[in-house]
Amino acid sequence: MKTRDRILVTSLTLFNEEGEANTTTIDIANELDISPGNLYYHFKGKDEIISELFAQYELALSDTLTAPIEQPLSDKESNVEDNWYYLYVVMEEMYQYRFLYHNLDDILYRYPAIRKRFRRLMQLKRAALYAICQTLLKQSIIDTQDQQLLGLVDNMTLSLTFWFNYDQLLHDERPSHITIHQGVLQLLTMVAPYLGDDQLSFYRDCESIYANMLQQAN
Numbered sequence: 001m002k003t004r005d006r007i008l009v010t011s012l013t014l015f016n017e018e019g020e021a022n023t024t025t026i027d028i029a030n031e032l033d034i035s036p037g038n039l040y041y042h043f044k045g046k047d048e049i050i051s052e053l054f055a056q057y058e059l060a061l062s063d064t065l066t067a068p069i070e071q072p073l074s075d076k077e078s079n080v081e082d083n084w085y086y087l088y089v090v091m092e093e094m095y096q097y098r099f100l101y102h103n104l105d106d107i108l109y110r111y112p113a114i115r116k117r118f119r120r121l122m123q124l125k126r127a128a129l130y131a132i133c134q135t136l137l138k139q140s141i142i143d144t145q146d147q148q149l150l151g152l153v154d155n156m157t158l159s160l161t162f163w164f165n166y167d168q169l170l171h172d173e174r175p176s177h178i179t180i181h182q183g184v185l186q187l188l189t190m191v192a193p194y195l196g197d198d199q200l201s202f203y204r205d206c207e208s209i210y211a212n213m214l215q216q217a218n
Contacts, residue, residue, distance in 0.1 A: 004042045006032055008056075011049045015099035020050065021106060047111065054114050057097040058121060064090055065124045068131040080188070080199045083132050084206065087160075087184045090128075094164065095180055101164040126157040133191070152194075156187050178213050185210050 001009070010031050014023045025046050029039045043049050068086065100107060100118075108115040130153045137149065163183040167174065185206050192203050 003032075003034065003038065007039060007042055008049065008052060011046075012053055012097070012099070015050075015053075016097075020099045020103050025049075050107070050111065051114065053097065054100065054117065057093075057100065058117060061090070061093050061121060062124060064093060065121075065128040068128050068135070069124075080136070080191070080195065080202050083136070084184060084188065084202070086132070087187055088180065090125075091160070091163070091180045091183050094160075095176055098164045101162070102168055104162075104165065122157065122161055125160055126153060129153050129156045129160070136191075152190055155190055159183075159186050159190070175217060178210075178217060181206075181210050181213060 007028060011023070011028050014028060014031060018027075023046075025039055025043075026036060028046075028049070029036045032039070043052070094101070108118060130149075133149055133153055133156075160183075163186065164179070167179050167183070171179075188203050188206060192200065195203060
C-alpha cells in the first residue's frame with residue numbers, strides 16, 4: 001500500500017476510535033512510524049486528509065443511495081426484508097466514517113465546503129428513503145397518507161443522520177453489529193405501524209434477533 005493510502009487508512013481509524021478533534025497530524029505520523037515531513041509531503045494538513053476521506057465517503061454512499069431512486073419500482077417487487085438489507089448496507093457504509101457524525105456540528109462549522117456537500121448527501125438520503133416508502137406504498141405494503149408519508153420520511157432521515165451520535169452518547173462504544181442492527185431496527189420501527197400482518201412478522205423477527213444480540217453481549 002502506498003504511503004498516501006496508508007495515511008488515509010490510519011487517519012480514518014484514529015478519527016473513528018479517538019475522535020477527529022483529538023487526533024493531530026503528529027499522532028497520525030507516529031502511528032504510521034513516519035516523519036511529520038513525510039506526511040506533509042502527501043497532505044499539507046489535517047484539513048486535506050478530512051477532505052479526501054469525505055470525498056471517499058461521499059462517492060461510496062452516493063452510489064448506494066441513488067439505487068432506489070433510479071429504480072424505485074421497475075420490474076422488481078420490493079418488500080420489507082429487501083429494504084432491511086438495503087438500509088443495513090447504508091448504515092454499514094456510514095459506520096465506516098462515523099467520526100463525521102460523532103463530531104458533526106464542529107466539523108461542518110470548521111469545513112464550510114464539506115457542509116455544502118454534506119447537506120446534498122443528507123438530501124440524497126431523504127430522497128432514497130422517500131423512494132423506498134413510495135415503493136412500499138404503491139405495492140400496498142404500507143398504508144399512509146401524503147402528509148404522514150412526508151413526516152415518516154423526515155423522521156427516518158433524522159434518525160439515520162444522527163443515530164451514531166445518539167448511540168455513542170447513550171452507550172459509549174458498543175459492538176458495531178449491535179449499533180447498526182438497532183439503528184436499522186429504529187428505522188423499521190417508524191414504518192411498523194403502517195405494515196400489514198405478513199410484513200410485520202419480519203419486523204418481529206428483527207426485534208428478536210436484536211434481543212438475542214444484547215443477551216450475548218452482556
